[in-house]
Amino acid sequence: MEIIAFVNNKGGVGKTTCSKLMAEYLSKIKNRRTLCIDFDPQCNFSHQYLNMEIDPAAPEGLMPPVHPDYDDTDPDDNDWDGRSSIAEIFYGQGVVPYPTYVPNLDIAPGHAEKLLSAESVRRSEVVEKVHKQLANFLNSPDVQAEYDAVVIDTAPSKGPLTISVMKASTHIIIPSVMEEQPVQGIYGMLQLWMQESLIREKNRPLTLVGILPNMFKQTRLHKDILTSLQDNAAIGKYVLPVKFSQRIVFAEVDAADSTPRSIFDYQDLHVAKSEAMEVCQHIAERIFA
């Protein structure tokens, strides 16, 4: 089971869009049993596949809807409120992934309040209570048997949630807009990658698949910054040779009533679909080689 995370502590660089495209490519096109995990308290990724509900306890945050398998007459479900998010791993409870409208694709959604409280655990407890939990969950035999791939969308932060993703992942991809601030976000993620790499055992490295230029526009700014990254001896080999362009259609399919709901449902010649195929195929080949 390969665990792929999209990380960058700068917000708005397209982590959720990339996660969504990758997850749909693996499940729809490659027929791999895929689990999405939404580790961002903003829960945008979850909202793509589930009708997230407003949490009455924290009105600014979202929580997952009642699970379709929940049966309040079943005695087995007696001590369950019917909602399950990935944040349950911090509370010693089981995670029940939700099916999505995409075949082979499940999602363990976020839960704003629970993820935020995991992020704010006291420093001395953070290692036991947060850092290791996601790895423990994903390494459990149940999860390993159920899925071929896991795609994790992360919060724009360098905090405990992102660190726990680093500890759990086998591969990370850093999407970035070719502008100064997002590139600084690359630096933040490389720091976490370094910290994690130094303590990993050699036989299970955390592979940096690469930096993925996203929302690319044919402007001098984007072209020059991409070139300066590519031309650097150390960084260059981690800049992926594929990129996502700035296209409104990537955002359009996010709308709940859009048809089709997935880029991969467009015709093969559609410029956005062929770009998504090219990028995802390249990344998948690197990971599943």
Next chain:
Amino acid sequence: MSKKKRFGISEALTRGLSETIHVVENNSGLFRNVILPLSRIELDPDNPRKLAIDLSDIRQGIRPEDTNYQRKQEELERLKELAHTIKSNGVINPVVVYKLGEFYRVVAGERRCLASILAGKQEIEARVFNEKPKGFELKLIQWVENTAREDLTLDERLGNIRDIIREYLIQNDNAEVTATLLKNITGLSLSQTSYYLAAMNAPADVQSEIRNGNIRNLDKAALIAGIASPLLRKQAIEACVNGYSLKEIKSIISQQKLLKKNKADLKTTNRGRQTVKINMGTTLSVEVIRKIIESVTSRKEFDKYMTIFTEVNWTDLRQTTKAFRQLIELMEREMAI
């Protein structure tokens, strides 16, 4: 027309990115720093530092019937001092361990581990090697950790160097061990490594004094090891044992050499141009010149010249030189008559 704008990422960011990548590429999976329960730590029996006290002595107390009771008691007292600072400040540098089954073996930091137990700590920060370091690396880590300490005897330090060289030779057949090679391995200065080699290859009498702890200083050991004459060496060893300084031992050696040399040197060869006059040479010691002048002018036949030299300022090299030349001239004139 304005110049076209060019963009790029800042130099600081570029440097940060490439440095981080290099760190990962060069170091991943080597070691990790963790907090370890002290109950999981055991000492390495092959550690070059021969501390008598061990874990059971710390945990259960030293048994009075122990043959090493006195020595262990002394070590315990020293550990208590360290424990005191650990209690207030903790252990500053993590100890180095590797995993062996259920336990972690200490590569470096025995005293810190023992003192932490004494201080009542439950855990210690450690750098964990993922696999047992290879013989040579292990010795090198222990060596590097140990050189920072001052309480190792010369014998223990030489033992470490011997171990390092032995492990190195296992990996590199027939390598010639030179001071330069040792310098490259250990990072010590060339003079230090040549001293170590000299002390290691010292004659048996010097070696045994190093083992007894009579020669504790590397510079002295290397100096004495270089003396070829057994008699002179014995003299130097005695001086060293009696606490003479390096400078004093050096002067003993050069004095002895000079005595020997003077006897031999009077027989000169006839090579080169014929010598037609006597060269007086030079000296830094004005006292020698003053002594010569005073001795000569105190003789009856020269005492009339004594007044010439009463005004000489003997601290002035120029005046002293002039006075000496004057004496030679006067004597030549006096004795020619």
